[in-house]
Amino acid sequence: MNAPNSIAHLLPDVRQRPVPEAFLEALAARFGPEQLSTALAVREQHGRDESPFDVPPPTAVVFAQSTQDVADTVRLASEYEVPVIPYGAGSSLEGHLLAVQGGISLDVSRMNQVLSIDADDLTVTVQPGISRKTLNEAVKHTGLFFPIDPGADASIGGMCSTRASGTNAVRYGTMRENVLALQVVTPSGEVIRTGTRAKKSSAGYDLTRLYVGSEGTLGVITEVTLRLYPLPEAISAAICSFPSVEAAVRTVIQTIQLGVPIARVELIDAGTVACLNRYSKLTLREEPLLLMEFHGTPASVEEQAQTVQGIAREFGGQDFEWAVTPEERTRLWSARHNALFAGLQSRPGARPISTDTCVPISRLADCILETIAEVEASGIPYFLVGHVGDGNFHVGFLIDPNVPQERVLAEDLNHKLVARTLRMGGTCSGEHGVGLHKMGFLLEETGTSAVEVMRSIKRALDPKNIMNPGKIFSL
């Protein structure tokens, strides 16, 4: 490893704005100690996420219990020009929650109610603080489910804000496709609705999709109407081991190109399988594998599985091993979702830096193979998993936080992967969002003029720059 030993150029631009005492007093008068905390532990908990950055915590945390609470908080913040950082479950990965310009954290996790289940319309309306698992428990009795599964038990509001997706997106789409409407508190404290419960609409600008993925920079999401889906009559999960990553990826590419409506198809590389075996007490063959799920009628699930098994065999894949019971399936998917923790266990004390690129499916094998070669050559420990049906994969670099050169090297590899992805027609972020970490990558991807359009929108809707300032792009 041969790299500069300063990470200064990788750190966010921290410029804390003043938080007037009068503002804190006004908050205290409005909320009282049950809903307002300035305790260091609470502030620190709200001042970090799963990103690799250390930034001073927010000055205070407001625990909103209603849209009115949110509107009142934002109105006060606007009056005193204090930054407001919406907070759901704290599971974001790119520094979205960090108070780089100071201000307060607005925690909506107590706004966690299901407001209405409209099973006949396959929709549900929830508050933003509800987690996706809680939501699925709440709608289970209707025979419906909400498919988007980023792994972490994220809040629905947070999933909207980062335009999250995850393992089921190959079939069901991302938050982009599955949010029907939002209630949003604007930066001036007004409450708006961005849509209806109709499945489609051509009524004006698509404000729903503007707020989805805006990472808290344009307002606070206070209600979300989501699409639900009938629980499939049949679900089967299968594992298939391959002689190489390339063989696995080529199987996926052909599956997608044939139009097989596979519900999940995840790649796990051999080293990561070994970590998972140790972490989750599994006995998977330590080769690259695909973890798949098929949804449909029994006949259609059977047909899909046969098609994919046929493709896999052409590329040297093993016979599918089936996880038939819900318990077996849950165990496998939990193991997949624990890849991060399994990776971390393999290098105690390490801190992860995750990539999030997404390429057109035909370039996926090239992109992954070139990346693996480069990462192997670097000597940095890593794990590799991917929502490969979408062309999206994550390399998790496991760096020693006390060795700056490792951080620099990992970020350099990340940057090279992004450059490769852009050459291949892809994006720097498949699902994690930009936050602080990818502001440079976004500029490389879209160019200055497109980011300038985003900036114009931000300035128009948030002229005082109070909503999660310093994220996505600089102003």
Place this chain on the structure above:
Amino acid sequence: MNAPNSIAHLLPDVRQRPVPEAFLEALAARFGPEQLSTALAVREQHGRDESPFDVPPPTAVVFAQSTQDVADTVRLASEYEVPVIPYGAGSSLEGHLLAVQGGISLDVSRMNQVLSIDADDLTVTVQPGISRKTLNEAVKHTGLFFPIDPGADASIGGMCSTRASGTNAVRYGTMRENVLALQVVTPSGEVIRTGTRAKKSSAGYDLTRLYVGSEGTLGVITEVTLRLYPLPEAISAAICSFPSVEAAVRTVIQTIQLGVPIARVELIDAGTVACLNRYSKLTLREEPLLLMEFHGTPASVEEQAQTVQGIAREFGGQDFEWAVTPEERTRLWSARHNALFAGLQSRPGARPISTDTCVPISRLADCILETIAEVEASGIPYFLVGHVGDGNFHVGFLIDPNVPQERVLAEDLNHKLVARTLRMGGTCSGEHGVGLHKMGFLLEETGTSAVEVMRSIKRALDPKNIMNPGKIFSL
């Protein structure tokens, strides 16, 4: 019929802005007679669409042949503060193309090339002037197709601009779901890209979805990257007649609630079936009918059809009649798409006013039945068709343009239908867009504050208000 005999309150607010001679001279110097026309016939052709409004035509028409042509035109228009109205196929329905504030029409129909077919990625990149039928001819040899079918052979750029959908949307989504990326000329004449060819992305604000549905008010679309789908192995179309509209609609509701992946399901009411029989020389049973299409493997198509036939029987539906060959299917779908013309033939000299509401599926039967009762009581001739799988249906009022009371009555019925739709949680526009016709409805639907957010975006991105001004909302 008992209504005021003035339609003044229904007409658009026409305030033509000056078009300086120097601007026209600069255009002429840049483009020459091959690409610039001030002939009255050309201007009149570009100054109307399928809407019921009569507005003076634009001052000139520029025929762009490249992104550079578009950028140069917009830059000149910005310099002289002249309105620019992008024009594709002229098939929009709500007054989108009308020069209510004067200015020029920017015709992109010569920008009709396929720029790249990336069959392995299931994507295609085209210029905006290509029509959907031409696009489908161009990609046919790859075994892929572009599913969005609004009936008219609209331009792809126009379909982006109105967030179009149509008969296939119940399975494949709308333009919202199927545009991956755009190239756009901004109101200052800059060229930006809004996305990549990756299937999903969390990289910054979703500019693609902001421009999709913005009806030419934020810029000119100059390239479009679309998703394609494998042509289904099997396609079957079926017709099923029902004893009542309610029986047909309840069959659809249950089909959707069961999660059957039906590709198309259109309702045609009995009177409209009679019109279609006469217009398209068909011999359909003159009862309410569903026209359906199933896509998939042969086994899955069979399974879907059996499920829906079973549901239909419960509601008194007849045995399905099948259209098996591509020619038979085309004949049926052409007939469906000719409903407007068939309706017009039934009342020679009539002009249509179309509604476009979309409700959550559980309310569809109530919404249609209440509407039919109200329309029948009014005595205005009408036809009724619907993309009922999405909750979207159209009543076409066939009014005598020489009888103002009919226009007033039809608009009053339209307004009552919108009010009913909003009470039921739906939207005033499923797929046609707002244009001039629904500006009031949009305000009723979203409220002033949400429209104010749209206005802020418009003002920020188009400070001189040159891009298709006076549409969607007033400033």
